[in-house]
Every structure is written in structure tokens, then in C-alpha cells.
Amino acid sequence: MQDIPLGFELSAAEAGFKYKNRPDLALIHSHVPARAAGVFTTNLFQAAPVLTARKNLNRAEHCRAILINAGQANACTGKQGLMDCTRSLEMAAELLGTRLEEILPASTGVIGVRMPMHLWQESLPALVRGLGESSGQDAARAIMTTDTFPKTAARELDLHGRRVRFWGMAKGAGMISPSMATMLAFILTDMEVARRDWSEMLVAAVRDTFNAITVDGDTSTNDCVLALANGASGSGPVGPKEVRNVAMLIKDLCRDLAYQIVRDAEGGTKVMHILVNGAVNREEAELAARAVGNSCLVKTAIYGKDPNWGRIVASLGRSGARFDPDRIRVSLAGKEIFAAGQPVDMDVDLVFAPLLDSRDIQVDIDLGAGEGSYVLLASDLTEEYIRINADYRS
């Protein structure tokens, strides 16, 4: 059982936006004003809750709550969608006795469908009444769409003699190739921290974790990571010396959640840990890693437990990263398989059959062209992904 940071209460309830007979609403509430930070999708189409959460983050000094629904994304719904989003926050604000600017909205689900407002009206009172009755797992389950398990992570830290708790939850599954931010993730802590430090820690953590995963190369319209710090641990503010440690811990927590998202990729059976070294710079290392991690052919080979290094090097060759084909090295599951422009001489099927049974597959690439490196987590591609997405909407 994970400890939720002090001063926070969670609730989950059923609104029935798309899913029936399961919670599809989650509410996070802080007894005391919390520092909020957020990172959002870079998709040009930004969903109404993304635009609204952005605006509220800029307007309000503090935040009191996060309101999340699953099933409808409220994206590409125009001005009506923005009005619907604001209206749901008004209702929640009244029930919570707070201002609507202090609530951050987040939505995930089908794009382009208008939210049925009467469902908000009917479900919000029970959601607010239920605060404190839901566990972290309950809340994480309420925000799932095609996810198959709830994703949470917790960490602790000793700060000025007090225990400080960190807790986060995320949802993912499909349309995952976050850029700048990702899917939905929520991070809570009872630490006290300056607004700017909090925001910088979040941005840095997201860059190397949520932004470094891919399921299908598609960046959602609703991606966001929201983080609240309410100071309820009583530890006092984080000082300049402690910032680095805390930032590492936040990144570690984000990496844990990001891994779970790839682990639960739609239809996924494998997680590739793609490490590119020796690129001309970080940008080219990322190009190379993404070419491999988004290649349908590499993904299907890994699914088929086929040590098909030819598809890996072919995707590197079209990635846009600069290198000399005769100087690169590729290892799969810890064994070198391609070096100096040629396959390493061995019985690949015999050697790799047992190694490729694991869920986690290490793909190590050295481009031999410089010092740039990048790590990307990527799922495989399976018949189940197709089945899920060929009839997700209906």
C-alpha cells in the first residue's frame, strides 16, 4: 500500500462518459494550497482541458485540485468544448468551496465528441463527497482507457528531519509518442518547494522519461503531466543544496511511471530499452533511437522474438543521424550482433532464442560518430494493437 503524501485526498466515481459500470472520474484535492507545475502536449491541436489547465496554471498562484475524466478527450471540440470544460470546473469549484482557477482539468479518450454535461452534474457531488475514501490505485484505475493495469509509483525522502512523500499516477496505452509532455500523469508531494524550482524539476524529469517513450509514434492532443506540491509534510522549503537530490528523485519516479506506460502499450508484449551512444549529438542520437523504436518492422520482429538486426540497422540508415555504416555496433539483449558493417558470426537463432523470451529487451547501438546519447523505451507491435485500434471508437 503506497502512502499518499500528506494533505492530499483522492476520490473516484462513475460518470458514464463512455465506459459503464466502472469509475471514469478521478479527483485529487489538497487541504492546503499547493504549488502546481505542468507540462503539456506540443500537438497543434490542444484539447480544451489542456488549454484550460495551461491558463489556470498561469493565472493562479496556487492550486487546490485536479479533475480527471476518462473516455472523452474533449479535443477538437472548438469553443463549445472550452465552455464545457469551464462549466465542469465551475460545478466542481462550487462543491469544493474553491475558485475554478485553482482546479486543473485533464481528459483522455475519444477525440471530437462533446462532453454530455448532465453526466458531470449527476456525478460530481458523489465524487467530491467521496474524497479521502479512494486509494491511489482506485484513482489510477479510474483514469484508464485501454490501459490494462493502473500505473502508480511512490518515493520518499528525508528532508530537514521530516519524511517527505512523493506519489504519482499515469495512464497511457496508445497515441503515445509524447513530445514535450505526454499522456496523463499526476505527481503529488507534501514537500514545500518554490514555484520555479518545482517547474524546472518537472520539465527536466519529463524530458528524459515521459518524452523518451514511444508506443506508436503518435502524439496525443491531450498529453499533460501535472504536479502538485502542498508542503504538508512540515519539512520546510527545499533549499538550493537539496534541489539536485529532489530533482533526481522526481526523475526516478517519472521514469517508473513512464516504464509502466510502455509496459502496458496497447497489445504490447515487450519493452525495448533502446540506448544510442556515439551519435554526433543528442539530437541525432534521438533521431536514431526513434527510427528504431517506431519502426513497424523492428517492433514486429521483437514481438516475434526474431533477432532481425537487419531491420534495426536499416532503420538507423534512414534515421537522418549521420554515421559511417562500417563503424557502428549493435547489441541485442546484451550480445553483440552487428559490427564493422557485418553480422557477427554465430548461430543467431540458437544464441538469441532464450534471450528474446524476456519482456525487457536491451538494444544497444553505438554509432561511432561522436558523444551524443539517448535512451528511448519502445513497445512492440502486435495483432492485439491492431484489434484494439481497428474498433476503439465504436
Added chain:
Amino acid sequence: MQDIPLGFELSAAEAGFKYKNRPDLALIHSHVPARAAGVFTTNLFQAAPVLTARKNLNRAEHCRAILINAGQANACTGKQGLMDCTRSLEMAAELLGTRLEEILPASTGVIGVRMPMHLWQESLPALVRGLGESSGQDAARAIMTTDTFPKTAARELDLHGRRVRFWGMAKGAGMISPSMATMLAFILTDMEVARRDWSEMLVAAVRDTFNAITVDGDTSTNDCVLALANGASGSGPVGPKEVRNVAMLIKDLCRDLAYQIVRDAEGGTKVMHILVNGAVNREEAELAARAVGNSCLVKTAIYGKDPNWGRIVASLGRSGARFDPDRIRVSLAGKEIFAAGQPVDMDVDLVFAPLLDSRDIQVDIDLGAGEGSYVLLASDLTEEYIRINADYRS
């Protein structure tokens, strides 16, 4: 029955490189020296036959033959692969009584496996003896890998009172996102044409046809288009006034073959004709079209006959093309479905169910930002693609 251009003979034979009991070798031979032009993959890993064909094209004024094998790509095989390729051309040159520089090689199949040279030795005599006994369909069938039908196209032209014939064949199926050139395609004509004109026509045609298709966004190591013009029609050389007409005809023939490749995409059931208009420039129109055509989510929706425009606009939003989300318009199968930042009001399932039954689906996008346009042909993504690629190598 298509007419092969005058002066050319075709042959097909079994070597057994990977496939058994079916032809996997094709030979194209011209009685008279032919003008050759070629366009090749931009993948940094270039297969041995690509490097060799490039070199021969540069060295020899004329070309006499094209030698193609299916099943083994002879890619990422290092210096040994280059020596193997040259050796196979030496054997063929001796049997044909020509110089090895006058033969262009092409290979398609598994990456990274060395060609068994004794199979060349055993099969080449029968292949050369069989010249003239194979039809265009026979040759096109011999170069197939996961293709489900042979791809050929023919055109004719009246030039200076003589009939001039054009014939081409191609193979595709997977690892299709050509860049500069594509998969394997071969174009023959008995027209007489200057070397430079022939090359320019080919490059221009490839840009708008083979380079404007995608199956899975993966660019092969072996892509090439080779074109021979032997002048055997006796029409005399193409003059400056006729170049434009001939170029249009070549492009038309290439488009026909390119369409067949997408039509026969691995596991494919649909062909999306993605037309982007109103982009800032052609490059951004292409970015937008490729984001849509390579989106796993768009491809699975089209497979599922789901008018899920939300996935189309989400992929446009992450494409890198610049536009105002409130100004774009999207039509699916001829019906507008998204405009002015919002879905068009209608019962989408009722309206689109019959329209999405067709094999060919028009996707028209207007970004409302400029004059740039691009047309991309893209396949859908199905369980069958996964099955084929999860165990293609074994």
C-alpha cells in the same frame, strides 16, 4: 497480354536462395545496347547490388542486362557481399557474352545473409538459356517476396510514326517508405533517348510516384528503380518537343506501378489517397501527408472502416507542418468531416459506413496556410501485417 518493348527478352528461373519450388531469379536482356538510368535508396546502409549497380551505371555508357534475385537482399554483408555480387555478374556476363559493367544487379529479401554462390553457379545457365521464353508476368512473379500479385504496367506512344512501347515491373509489400528511390522497379522501352533526358525523366517520375507512397514508413536498403531504353522501335531519338509528353507518360507508368505496390502492401486491405493542399510549401505538405499516412492509429482506423477523423487531425497537429487549427478542413471519401476546428454536424457512422467499404479511400486535407500540396498513397495496418512480419525471417 502486355507487349514487351522491342529488342528485350525476359527470363525467370529457380535458384532457391530462400524460396523453393518457385522462380526467384529474373533476367532482362537487350539485344542492343540500351541507355540506362537509375535511382537508388538514400538509406545509409546500401546493399551490395545497389552499390554495384550505381558503379556500373557511372562506368558504362550502355547497359545490356538487369539481373534480379528475390529472397536474399545481400545488404549489410560487408566487403564479402560486394565480392559475391561482382562474382554473380561475372558468371552472367560470361554466359551472355557481354561485359560485367553492362549488367545491373538488384536484390530483395532478407538483410545480412551471405548469398550461397553455388546456387548462382547452378541456376545462371538455365536463366540465360531461357531468355525470350518468359512473359512480363513471369518475370514480375519471380521477383516477388511477400507480394501477393505480380506488378506490371505498359504504355504506348506514337513517335515519328513508329509505335514506341514502355513496360515496367515492380515489387514491394513491406519496408516501403521510399526516399529518393524505392523498392525494386524496372522500366523498359524501345524508344531512343539521350542519356541525360532519360535520367531526368526517371528522377522526376520517381519523385511523384514511388517516392510518394508508404506502407510502414521504413526505407529499405535495397530500393532501386532501373530504366533501360534501347531504341529498337526505330523511331529515332526523342526530340526536345517530345520530351515533356514522354516524361508524363513515364510518370503515369510509374504511378501505376507505385499504386500496385500500395495495393499489395503486406496485409493491406485499403489504399489511402492522401491529398494535402494549402500548406506553407511542398515540404510541409509532405510532412503533413506522411504524418497521416504513417500513423498507426489512422491506418488501423481505416482498416476498421472507422471514420475516426480525430486521429487524422491529431497526426496533422504533430506533423511539424505549420497551420492554424481553426482553419483546416478534412474530407474523407469525398465528404467533409472536420472544418473550422470542429467536426461537421452529422451522423458520421451512418454517412460513412458505405463509403469506407471501398478499397480506395480519398483523404483530402486543406491546411489553409499557403499554396503547397502533396499527394501520398498509403496502406492501412492490419493483423496480417503483424503476422507476416513477426515471422518473415524464419
